[in-house]
Every structure is written in structure tokens, then in C-alpha cells.
Amino acid sequence: MLALSYMLALLLTLGAASPLEKRSQALDDCLSAAGLSPISSSSSDYSSTVLPFNLRLQRFPAAVVFPKSIEAVSSAVKCGNELGIAVVARGGGHSYASYGLGATNGALMIDLSSLHSIVVDSDGQAHVGGGARLGDTALALNAKGRAMSHGVCPWVGIGGHAAFGGYGPSSRKWGLTLDNIVAYDVVLADGTIKQGLTASEDADLFWALRGSAPSFGIVTTYHFRTYQRPSTVIVSTYSYPAGALSSTTAAQVFLAFQTFGKTKAPSALGLKINIFKGKSVLAGASFQGSRAEYDQVIAPLLSSLPGGYTSSVKTLDWIGSLKEVAGGQPLSSQGASDYHDTFFAKSLMVPSATPLTQAALEAFFNYLWTTATSSNWFVEFDIYGGLGSNINARSLVYSSFAHRAMLLGGQMYASSPNYGLPYPSDNLNFVQGMYAALTNPMLGAWAGTQGAYANYVDPTLTKDEAKALYWGSQYPRLASLKKRYDPTNVFRGGLAIVGA
Ligand SMILES: Cc1cc2nc3c(=O)[nH]c(=O)nc-3n(C[C@H](O)[C@H](O)[C@H](O)COP(=O)(O)OP(=O)(O)OC[C@H]3O[C@@H](n4cnc5c(N)ncnc54)[C@H](O)[C@@H]3O)c2cc1C
Incomplete structure (x- = not known):
């Protein structure tokens, strides 16, 4: 069929x-x-x-x-x-x-699923096949007492994840997944093989690969710097039950989270806020350190949150923390099979210089709390920037990843009613509507400085919107490098840079 x-x-x-x-x-x-x-x-x-x-x-x-x-x-x-x-x-x-x-x-x-080997050297450098999964990578590193920064879903492939970014609870401390790439094994558009390609061998190609790899090559192995695995990680949630918050109070919760992330959260703290269908709001944290240190660090957030939440605070080992943030899913793909979803999502990155306002957030929550939809939706925003963020410690020269001055990275996501086909058009409109409700009040102040995350790619964007939101000022250099490294546009498989 x-x-x-x-x-x-x-x-x-x-x-x-x-x-x-x-x-x-x-x-x-x-x-x-x-x-x-x-x-x-x-x-x-x-x-x-x-x-x-x-x-x-x-x-x-x-x-x-x-x-x-x-x-x-x-x-x-x-x-x-x-x-x-x-x-x-x-x-x-x-x-x-x-x-x-x-x-x-x-x-x-x-x-690339056959290229999934993960080798960790005695000096901690990891060589991860372009077809490996995040959960398997974490387990292989953990077995050697090592860890790295990556997203929370065990089934996501390192291939696309490290190509476009790679954000997870330890990214404010260790940078994005792609920030830790030290070399690539990669096949270029004419079939040329480059093994162990470093920035000193070809600074332009390395820069382009680090943030836009699918337009420039097929990475068969990523070589990563890794870190000593932390001995304890505190994973916590602060949840407001369904219907507990008016749109005004929900906006205050979000603002408290955003302000804390910007001004007080140390780099060892990963922070996210979720909003779910049914009108519930949850702030979550993941902290590398002891419970006593965590209690001190989180106190300013808790004292600024409106009351009415229930809290859960767990002290875990590193791998336990990864399972916890993955919602209890097994990390290993061995003998397991992946699930599927049927969904549409939009991403938004909010500039540190112009955070979300109470008015924009109220409009957003008003929309979420009052608009009928058959979809199963959620919203997630993570703190990318703020005090001591090692994502923002890097400049635009470091990589073609364009977002080094963002405070929040987030997505608005709606699955179909039964997570399968068909996908009702009202579900797509619902996501477009929530994006508009949040962003319209901010557009003047942002003046085009907002962004979107390429790993949460939105195929409904026009080419010009995609250029501006995913790459911004990085695009012209990428376009000229595309012409040099892939003149016949062999790698044109989606979210691709067009040579110029
Ligand atoms: C359930 C779920 C949870 C997620 N959670 C997070 C999260 O916590 N943090 C986060 O940052 N992101 C997250 N993501 C987004 C994820 O990082 C991206 O979808 C990522 O691009 C997926 O990579 P993949 O290899 O699995 O996908 P694929 O569909 O295989 O590839 C995605 C893109 O990358 C290209 N590509 C893949 N492998 C290579 C390679 N080796 N060389 C060159 N190009 C390649 C493909 O051609 C394609 O354009 C999540 C996604 C899902 C579905």
C-alpha cells in the first residue's frame, strides 16, 4: 500500500x-x-x-x-x-x-542504525556512532564513570540531536551536546571521507557541521569530550494541580521561574516548566550536587512561587536521574521497541535581553485555559541562559548553532486525540494559536531577536522564517560554505541550507 x-x-x-x-x-x-x-x-x-x-x-x-x-x-x-x-x-x-x-x-x-558503537577511552573521550541512541550512549558512558550533556528521551538518535544542538538537564553546566564535539568522522557530498576531522584541520567545515551537520555531511562517528559522572543528582518537581491556577496566577508562576532562571540559578541547575492539558503547571529541576546544596540553591525560587504546589525531591545517582527525567523509561534500546506519535509542534527561543512579560504570559494562559481542542497537548520551556550558563558562554564563532543569547528554549506540542492517525486540522491550528497568543504581544520588543530550535523543527515555516528563526545572522556564512562543500546540493533533505 x-x-x-x-x-x-x-x-x-x-x-x-x-x-x-x-x-x-x-x-x-x-x-x-x-x-x-x-x-x-x-x-x-x-x-x-x-x-x-x-x-x-x-x-x-x-x-x-x-x-x-x-x-x-x-x-x-x-x-x-x-x-x-x-x-x-x-x-x-x-x-x-x-x-x-x-x-x-x-x-x-x-x-545509520548499524553504526551504533560507543567506545569510551581511558582519557574519557567518547566515540559514538552516528546511529547510536541517547540512552545507550548514557549507559555506555556511565559504565566508565563518565557522563555528558544530552536530551531526556532515550530513543532519540545522537545523529540528529548532536547535529542541531542537544539540550538536557546538564546543558547549562556542560554546554549543548554539540558543544562537546571534538572531532567528526564524516562523509562529504562528493563521497570524500574525513576521519577525526577537527577545527584545526578545517575551521570552516567544522564550524558548519557543529549546528548544521545534515546540510554538510553524514556523520558516522561523533568524538566527544565527556565529564566525570556526578555522584548525586537531585531531581525535583513542584506541581500545581489541574485547574488550581487562574491565568493571572499561572503567569506569575512562569515569571517567578523565568526570573529565578535568569538571575539566581547556578550552572549546575537544569530547570524546566511544563504546562499540560487539564490546566496543570509543573516546574522541574535537576541539580548536580548534594541535597543540602540544592535546598540552598532552590530556596529563592520556592519563596517566589505562589503557594498551592506539591513537591517531590529525590536524591539519585547519575543514571537514576536520567531515568527519572525520562519518565521512568528504560535507557537501553536492547530488546525494546520505540513508540510512535502523531503530532505537530512549534518551538520558541526567548532572548535573554527581552524575557516574556506578564501581559504576554497572561494572554498565553488565557488561550490555553479557554480554547477547546481534541488534542493532547503540552508546553515545555527550559532555562538555556541565565547566570553562568555554559550554553551562552560560547560565541557565534564557536559553532553555527545560532542561539547563544537566549534565556528560554521551548516547544508547544499537540498529539492527536489517540496519538495515531488521523491528525485533526484543529490540533494544528491549536498549536499555531498558542504560539501566536504568546508571541504576538512580544514581537515589537523582540524586533526579530527571538528564535526557534532546529531539533524541534517546524515544517510549516516558510524558508525565510526558517532562516531567521533557526540561523539568524549565521545564515549568510552557512550559505557560502554550502556552495563550497556541497555545490550540487546533494544534502537537501529538510532544514537544509541553500548555497549562495
Ligand atoms: C520524544 C522526543 C524527545 C526529545 N527530547 C529532546 C530533548 O530532551 N532535548 C533536545 O535537545 N531534543 C529533543 N528532541 C529532539 C531531537 O533532538 C531531534 O528530533 C533530533 O534531531 C532527532 O535526532 P534523530 O537522529 O533521532 O532523528 P533523525 O530523524 O534520524 O534525524 C534528524 C535530522 O538529522 C539528520 N541526521 C541524523 N543523523 C545524522 C548524521 N549522523 N549525520 C548527519 N545528519 C544526520 C537527518 O537527516 C535529519 O535531518 C526530542 C525528540 C523527540 C521525538
């Missing part, structure tokens, strides 16, 4: 079957000659192979390969390049826009 839809879609796109069939056959021949055993739409396992995490956005690659070495990735890229077919990597497959399948139908998808 999927295979048939794919053929129909391509016929509609290209208008004539013959050149398409010839190109597909040529791709198949090229990949087979390289020993890559491609899966195409006629293969019995095609449908399951191309099933996206976000069921809302299905795309149909022309062929899928599962290379087991960097040389095999290079051979596949050369096939795509020679035949003018877009080439795209799939790491963990968790792109919000299913970009691991390509931006449009007909791409060559290079699935």
Missing part, C-alpha cells in the same frame, strides 16, 4: 514514469554494485522500514541502505551524487518533521 502510494506520488511529482523508473533502476544498480542491498518500494519490508516516528509526516525514499562502515556510506553518497538524487541520513529517526526520510519523496536514505 505504501509502496503504491510512493509510486503514485512520484508519478505525480515527475509527470512521467520512464525517467523515474530509469533513475530508480540506476540507483538500485549503483547501490547493489557497492554491495549495499538497497530496500526499495517493491521490497516487502519497505513499509516498516520507512515508518516515521511522527506518523503525521510520511515520506517515501527511493531507496534505503544500511551501511556498516564509513566506506559504505561514502559509496552510497557517491551513487546519490552521480544520479542527482537527494541523500539523507537517518540516525534515530526522531525528527519532528520526519526529515530522516528526506524533505520530499524520492531521496536516498542512508540509515
